[in-house]
Amino acid sequence: MKITKVKTFLCNCFRTNWVFVKIETDSGIHGWGEATLEYKEPTVAAAIHDLEYYLIGSDPGNIEKFRHDCYRDAYWRGGPVLMSALAGVETALWDIKGKALGVPVYELFGGKVRDAVPIYVNGWFAPAKTPDEFAEKALEVRRNRFLGCKWDPFGKAWQEIGKRELNSAMECVRKVSEAVGDDVLLLIEGHGRFNIPTAVKIGQRLEEFDIYWFEEPLPPDDLNGMREVKERVRVPLAAGERLYNRYEYRQFFDLNCSDYIQPDISHAGGLTEMRFLGAEAEARHIGFCPHNPSGPVANAATLQLAACVPNFVILEMMMTDVPFRADICDEDLVMRDGKMVIPERPGIGIDLDEKELLRHPFVPTQLRHYRGDLTNIRPPDAVKYYRIEGN
CATH class of the missing domain: 3.30.390.10 (Enolase-like, N-terminal domain)
Known part of the structure; x- marks a missing residue:
């Protein structure tokens, strides 16, 4: 061939x-x-x-x-x-x-250690702006029995955050926590926004809540700073979506920068490199939680990793997506009891329709994080692209 x-x-x-x-x-x-x-x-x-x-x-x-x-x-x-x-x-x-x-690709990496992987959702909040709006949106997460929800409550802050804005962010965390109760994990996204003193201040405020992790509190190129933040706060940290291979991760591991690593299969060299990173994290008793906010092929490939990596902890996914996702691919995703079932089709288990892809050509977009419209990341007509069973 x-x-x-x-x-x-x-x-x-x-x-x-x-x-x-x-x-x-x-x-x-x-x-x-x-x-x-x-x-x-x-x-x-x-x-x-x-x-x-x-x-x-x-x-x-x-x-x-x-x-x-x-x-x-x-x-x-x-x-x-x-x-x-x-x-x-x-x-x-x-x-x-x-x-x-x-055979499915997971068979080529040693076979399965699990049939389904726990899921936390991103994008569930769109287009919420106020703490009350976030709390109302969070009810849908609970109704659908997702195991966790992640969001960035920090507006358009960069490096530092004002007292009023920080208090509003903490009120948002409080109200979402009350809305989902004890059934849903809370994951707080930092998007690499803050300097060390601000990240520490936020981390210490988050200690009030039972959050699962505080993600990317610092810009990704300050590994020594990440280590310092980790030493000064008592909430778990997650990071690593903007590190791209095992060589870049070497210092990250040696400094013990976070409790969970989040390499992205679309950026970190593919399945093999991700498997190497998972193995190194396993040797250090660090959870492997790939970044996964992108498209159907990245999701399909990451599910193959979820099947065969022993220390794979929890997987990110968008709660909704563009309605034409069902037209461009033949994915068949099933959620059961808060977990995504690992597909069994050969390869990575997905095929795409070239003609349908061409119906949605490239449109330049820009980063929303510091413009104040970060939560507008889902279109108004966004829909679920998976089936929920057993709720």
Whole structure:
């Protein structure tokens, strides 16, 4: 079997643009990957096509050779663009191998340790602005029996936050906590906003609540600062979605920066690199909780990891998505008792419709975090894209 063609698709999905890659072969088997890199989508698509030199005419089964050679030859190593391009292609190659062998990809990584993975939801709050509006939205999380909900209550703060704004954020946490009761975990998102004293102040205020974690309290390039915050607060920390491979994670692990790590399969080199990171986290008794706010292919691939990584703790997903998600792919996702059931189809378990992808072309979008409209991340017509059983 030889690779004959590499295709990329940029599909607007309101919050950003999904970046999908399709690898075709002379056997008729094809594979899908996702390399969604928010706000740099055309750049990462171009980087994927730069990799055609290593792909066209090669055996898609030689995944390790592809990963090694592309990373070695990049010269300017690592970074989000290269690692996202590698992630999309590498996932598509595993998809091909699984389909060729007639097994889910998790079988190629040693088989399952679980049949379903616990879920926390993001995006459930859109477009809430006030603590009362967040609390009202949180009732839907409880009704659907999701195990956790994550949100950023800090408005458009950067580095520091005013007394009034901080008190409002804590009131938001309080009201959501009261709305969901003891049934739902609370995960507080920092989006890498704060300096050390502000992150510590917020972390200490959060000690009042039984929160599951405080995520990315500092910008991702200050690992020593993360370690200092971890030493000065008594709430668990989570971080790592903006680290892109095992080399960048080495210092993160050595400094013991967080209690949970959150690499993203669309950015951290793909399934194999993620498996390495999970194994290193397991050796250090750190929970493995991949970042997963992107599209259907990234979700499908991350579910394959959830099946086979022993220290996989909990998975992020968006509670709703664009209504045409059901048109562009054939995913069949089932939620049962707050957990996502691991699909059993060969490969990563999903196929996409090229014609439908082309109906939603690229639209430039910008980061919302510091504009004051962060919570407008779901379209008004957003819908659930999974089935809930057993509630």
